[in-house]
Structures are given as structure tokens and as C-alpha cells.
Amino acid sequence: MRSVKKKGILADLREGLIHRLFQTSGLMVIAILLGIIALLLYTSVPAFREIGLREFLTSTRWDPTSPEKPEYGFLSMLASTIMVTIGAMVISFPLGVAVASYLSDVAAPKVREIVKPIVELLAAIPSVVVGFIGITLVGPLIARVFNLSHGLNALNGSLLLAIMALPTIISISEDSLNAVPVSYVEASLALGANPWETLIKVKIPAAASGIIASLMLGMGRAIGETMTVLMATGNARAFPSGFLQSVRTLTANIAIELGEVPYYSTHYYALFALGLVLFLITFFINLSADVILEKQKRKLQ
Amino acid sequence: MVNTNLKTVGQTKILVENLNLFYGQKQVLENINLSIPENQVTAIIGPSGCGKSSFIRALNRMNDLIPEARIEGKILIDEENIYDRDIDLVALRKKVGMVFQKPNPFPKSIFDNVAYGLKIGSNHNRADLEKIVEKSLRQAAIWEEVKDRLNQNALKLSGGQQQRLCIARALAVEPEIILFDEPCSAIDPIATARVEELIHQLKTEFTVVIVTHNMQQAARISDFTAFLWLGELIEYDRTEKIFTNPANKLTEDYVTGRFG
Ligand SMILES: Nc1ncnc2c1ncn2[C@@H]1O[C@H](COP(=O)(O)OP(=O)(O)OP(=O)(O)O)[C@@H](O)[C@H]1O
Numbered sequence: 001m002r003s004v005k006k007k008g009i010l011a012d013l014r015e016g017l018i019h020r021l022f023q024t025s026g027l028m029v030i031a032i033l034l035g036i037i038a039l040l041l042y043t044s045v046p047a048f049r050e051i052g053l054r055e056f057l058t059s060t061r062w063d064p065t066s067p068e069k070p071e072y073g074f075l076s077m078l079a080s081t082i083m084v085t086i087g088a089m090v091i092s093f094p095l096g097v098a099v100a101s102y103l104s105d106v107a108a109p110k111v112r113e114i115v116k117p118i119v120e121l122l123a124a125i126p127s128v129v130v131g132f133i134g135i136t137l138v139g140p141l142i143a144r145v146f147n148l149s150h151g152l153n154a155l156n157g158s159l160l161l162a163i164m165a166l167p168t169i170i171s172i173s174e175d176s177l178n179a180v181p182v183s184y185v186e187a188s189l190a191l192g193a194n195p196w197e198t199l200i201k202v203k204i205p206a207a208a209s210g211i212i213a214s215l216m217l218g219m220g221r222a223i224g225e226t227m228t229v230l231m232a233t234g235n236a237r238a239f240p241s242g243f244l245q246s247v248r249t250l251t252a253n254i255a256i257e258l259g260e261v262p263y264y265s266t267h268y269y270a271l272f273a274l275g276l277v278l279f280l281i282t283f284f285i286n287l288s289a290d291v292i293l294e295k296q297k298r299k300l301q
Numbered sequence: 302m303v304n305t306n307l308k309t310v311g312q313t314k315i316l317v318e319n320l321n322l323f324y325g326q327k328q329v330l331e332n333i334n335l336s337i338p339e340n341q342v343t344a345i346i347g348p349s350g351c352g353k354s355s356f357i358r359a360l361n362r363m364n365d366l367i368p369e370a371r372i373e374g375k376i377l378i379d380e381e382n383i384y385d386r387d388i389d390l391v392a393l394r395k396k397v398g399m400v401f402q403k404p405n406p407f408p409k410s411i412f413d414n415v416a417y418g419l420k421i422g423s424n425h426n427r428a429d430l431e432k433i434v435e436k437s438l439r440q441a442a443i444w445e446e447v448k449d450r451l452n453q454n455a456l457k458l459s460g461g462q463q464q465r466l467c468i469a470r471a472l473a474v475e476p477e478i479i480l481f482d483e484p485c486s487a488i489d490p491i492a493t494a495r496v497e498e499l500i501h502q503l504k505t506e507f508t509v510v511i512v513t514h515n516m517q518q519a520a521r522i523s524d525f526t527a528f529l530w531l532g533e534l535i536e537y538d539r540t541e542k543i544f545t546n547p548a549n550k551l552t553e554d555y556v557t558g559r560f561g
């Protein structure tokens with residue numbers, strides 16, 4: 001007869017230790033997140049005190065180094081960020097969903113085996129390299145097509161961000177298309193629908209929430225991207241008036257100015273306030289995407 | 302040996318000739334020959350894995366979805382070989398409807414589920430759609446239960462209701478043949494009784510082929526029964542004969558529950 005009792009106190013101890021270890025690392029991640037939020041809040045508060053929330057939230061002029069009257073309005077940068085991001089999504093969302101549908105539905109297994117890693121590689125290109133492409137390739141192209149003196153503008157940023165958001169959109173959309181039960185597809189085909197109709201009328205609607213989540217995650221990626229937009233969009237401070245104008249996003253502005261700003265000055269705190277805004281936007285976008293994905297997972301089970 | 306000449310009953314609707322089916326190298330159906338009569342219920346029985354689903358899915362070419370599946374031989378429906386090159390798959394699948402093992406309504410409204418097949422490939426106006434949806438739901442004996450909530454999500458229905466909805470959805474495109482692959486294995490006994498009764502009524506208008514694990518069910522609702530074993534058609538005859546006086550020892554062992 002074999003006993004199934006635990007052998008000695010050591011086994012107990014070891015299990016307890018392993019449990020602790022995992023628990024601690026989990027807690028640590030949460031602690032780091034809370035720490036970042038606390039730090040951002042702590043360093044932003046002086047900015048709001050010194051500038052006033054009203055100016056920060058309603059002014060379109062951001063000119064911290066003006067000798068007469070420095071001003072700290074975040075609106076033009078927010079608008080630039082939104083504009084570049086929307087531009088990127090308009091390009092990469094339809095394209096991404098189309099590629100995802102192709103991969104999950106049409107592509108032969110061999111083709112899929114080749115295309116998927118390529119898409120994933122796209123995500124591995126360092127953003128500074130993408131920015132480089134923006135300066136040397138996309139910029140001149142835009143300048144030529146629209147007859148401009150240079151092509152460093154919102155459109156350039158949107159195009160590059162579209163490329164960078166594609167892997168996220170494709171892989172999340174494909175996952176949720178693949179999660180659509182085969183039984184739906186079979187039912188549709190058995191009723192005489194062709195694969196195309198099945199995709200449009202059954203698969204995409206059933207995967208809709210995951211596809212929306214992919215859009216949001218792609219957006220989160222685009223909003224937070226710094227180096228690429230810094231290099232490609234020209235960084236003019238004015239309120240954006242069109243896609244062919246140079247724009248300066250929240251991220252680019254922080255990166256440009258943080259290196260030169262005197263510590264603990266109003267300007268310094270104001271940059272942290274921009275960081276807080278950025279963090280809040282991406283945090284909520286990612287959070288809602290997670291919630292949507294979780295809901296869809298439960299629904300399709 | 303195998304009786305494929307059932308001249309005593311009406312017209313042959315489906316004629317299967319020398320059918321072989323492979324998944325890659327593996328052969329799962331071997332030289333099947335049988336003729337399925339019009340306006341009758343034909344049951345396919347046999348132990349798990351003997352090829353029942355593979356067979357019934359060959360009748361509307363659902364096996365086309367499986368890349369490694371390969372078919373030899375002929376299946377003639379109304380004297381047209383459905384494996385010929387010039388077969389219109391859409392037309393075939395509208396003519397040969399299918400109801401699956403697990404109820405699989407779309408995550409859409411009850412109405413949209415039934416109207417789905419109608420909206421494909423042809424344009425019906427709203428009034429026509431409504432008329433056909435009602436007719437189909439009535440035929441599937443579920444109209445009374447859902448008529449006041451046609452816009453409700455179909456996934457909210459009970460399993461048995463979902464299965465009848467799936468039958469209504471198949472009926473809506475006006476098929477001539479309906480294939481059932483173990484339609485009752487995922488629903489409760491009371492719902493099963495209703496579906497069985499329904500299938501029994503359907504044969505006045507349709508030709509029905511049903512796969513079932515349940516011997517009593519085959520005995521209750523079918524006119525003819527085919528017994529498959531390890532991919533071969535062992536016996537095919539009137540249901541009565543199969544269950545009371547089978548010609549083959551294997552059949553007898555199976556229907557009396559000695560194995561399977
Ligand atoms: N896609 C596939 N690829 C390879 N083999 C398959 C595939 N589908 C089914 N098979 C095999 O073919 C044989 C017949 O399967 P089939 O599903 O037709 O049997 P069945 O009689 O319907 O069984 P059950 O009563 O369990 O539903 C089985 O041995 C099964 O493992």
C-alpha cells in the first residue's frame with residue numbers, strides 16, 4: 001500500500017514558498033502601476049496649482065518659454081494626437097480587419113504560416129527605424145504627391161502609425177474571428193451562403209466586440225507612440241488645421257522639451273501633467289478593450 | 302446481399318453509387334450503395350466512428366470544408382451527380398438542408414435566424430420575408446412559443462426550442478431534402494419527443510435522412526434504416542425488418558444492444 005500523505009514538513013514549506021513567490025510578483029506589478037500613477041499625480045499637481053486647470057484645459061497655446069507671458073494650454077497637442085491617431089486608424093483598421101479575415105478564412109495554411117510571422121515581425125521594427133522611413137521615404141513621397149516643400153506632417157505620422165498599429169489589429173481581430181464557433185460557419189454554408197457572405201454576415205458580427213477591441217488597442221498603441229511621430233510629423237506647435245500641416249503630439253512634446261527643462265519649474269511640472277493626460281487616455285482605452293475582450297470570450301463559450 | 306432495390310416504395314430521391322470517402326490516407330466509407338426514397342424518413346444507425354456523419358455530410362457536400370476529405374463514386378440527387386463539376390453548391394445546399402447535432406442558431410434575433418437563408422442570393426421584400434418566416438416557424442412547431450418575441454436573441458431560447466428554430470431556418474429556404482445529424486442528442490427527452498414528432502410530419506413534404514445513435518428513435522420515426530459498421534453498409538431495409546428480423550448477424554447484435 002502506498003501512502004498518499006505529504007512527506008514531511010519540507011514539502012509543505014516548499015509549496016508555501018512557491019505560492020508566496022508568485023503572489024509577490026503579482027502584487028509587485030500592481031504596486032508598480034499604482035506607484036506610477038502616484039508619481040504622475042504628485043508631480044502634476046503643482047502644475048495645475050501654478051497654471052490653473054482652466055488655462056491647461058482650454059488654451060490652445062503652449063509656449064512655456066515665452067519671455068513675456070508663458071502659456072500652458074494642452075489643447076493643440078491633444079488635437080494633434082487625436083488627429084494623427086484617427087488618421088492612422090482610418091487606414092489600418094479596414095486594412096487590418098481585411099488581412100485578419102483573409103488569414104482566418106481564406107488563406108491556405110501554408111500562406112498563413114508565412115504571413116503571420118511577417119505581421120508579427122512588423123511589430124518588432126524599432127520605432128526609431130519607422131521614423132527613419134518616415135523621413136527618408138514617406139515624407140518625400142507626400143511632398144511630391146501634394147506638391148509641398150516637405151512631407152513632415154500629420155499625414156506622414158498617420159501612415160507610419162497605421163503600419164505600427166497593424167500587427168495589433170490583425171492579431172487581435174484574427175484571434176476573435178478564429179474564436180467564432182465552427183458551428184455558425186457550418187450553419188451558414190449549409191443554408192447556401194458562400195464563404196464571403198458567411199464572413200460578412202456571420203463571422204464578423206459574431207467577432208465584432210473583439211474586432212472593436214483590436215481597434216482600441218491599436219489606438220492605444222498609436223496614441224502612446226513617441227519616437228516615430230517625433231521624427232515624422234514636423235512638430236509645429238500651432239493648432240492643427242489639416243493633415244498636410246506639421247503637428248506636435250502630446251508624446252512628441254514631452255520628449256522634445258523634457259530634456260531641456262529646468263527641474264521643478266512650472267514647465268517641468270506641466271510636462272508631467274501632459275504625461276498624466278496621456279496615461280489616463282491610454283489606460284482607459286486599454287482597460288475598456290480588455291473588458292470587451294473578456295466579455296466576448298465569455299459570450300462565445 | 303445488401304438490398305438496394307426498394308422498388309416497392311415511390312421514387313428514389315438520392316442514389317448513392319460506389320461511394321468511398323477518405324480523410325487523407327484513412328478510408329472511412331467503403332463502397333456504399335443505397336437508394337433513399339422520396340418522402341420517407343431514412344435513418345442511418347451504427348456505432349460511434351463508423352462514418353455516419355461523414356456519410357450524411359457527403360449528401361450536401363459539407364465535407365468540402367475539410368481539406369483532407371476526398372470522395373470517390375457518385376451521389377445522384379434527382380439523377381444529377383452532385384459531385385459533378387457543374388454543380389452549383391449554393392443551389393445544392395438550398396435543395397438539401399441540414400440540421401446539426403448541437404443546436405446552432407446564429408447570435409441574432411429569432412426572425413433574422415429564419416430569414417438568414419432567404420436574404421442570401423435573393424431579394425425578398427419585408428412582407429414576403431415575414432410570411433415565409435411565419436410559415437417556417439409554424440412548420441417547425443415553434444411559432445406559438447416565439448410569435449411574440451421574434452426580435453429576441455435566439456440564444457435565449459431553450460435547447461429544444463433552439464433546435465426547432467434551426468429546423469425552421471432550414472425549412473425557410475424550401476429544401477427538398479433535410480439531413481439531420483443526431484438532432485436530439487443535445488436536448489432533453491421532452492424536447493426530443495417534439496422534434497421526433499416534427500420529423501415524422503415533415504416527410505409529407507420532404508425527404509428526410511437522419512443519423513441517430515438512439516435505436517428506439519430510429520425505430521419510432523424512420524421508414525427505412527441503414528446500418529453502417531466500420532465504414533461499410535451492412536444492411537439496409539425497411540425499419541421494421543431491420544429491427545425485427547434483420548438478415549445480418551451484426552445488425553441483429555447491434556439493434557439488440559449487444560455492442561455499440
Ligand atoms: N476531419 C477528419 N479528419 C480525419 N479523420 C476524421 C475526420 N472526421 C472524422 N474522422 C474519422 O472518420 C471516422 C468516421 O467519423 P464520423 O464522424 O463520420 O463517425 P460517426 O459515425 O458520425 O461517429 P459519431 O457517432 O461518434 O458521431 C472516425 O474514425 C473519425 O475519427
Ligand SMILES: [Mg+2]
Pocket residue numbers: 353354355
Ligand atoms: Mg457523428
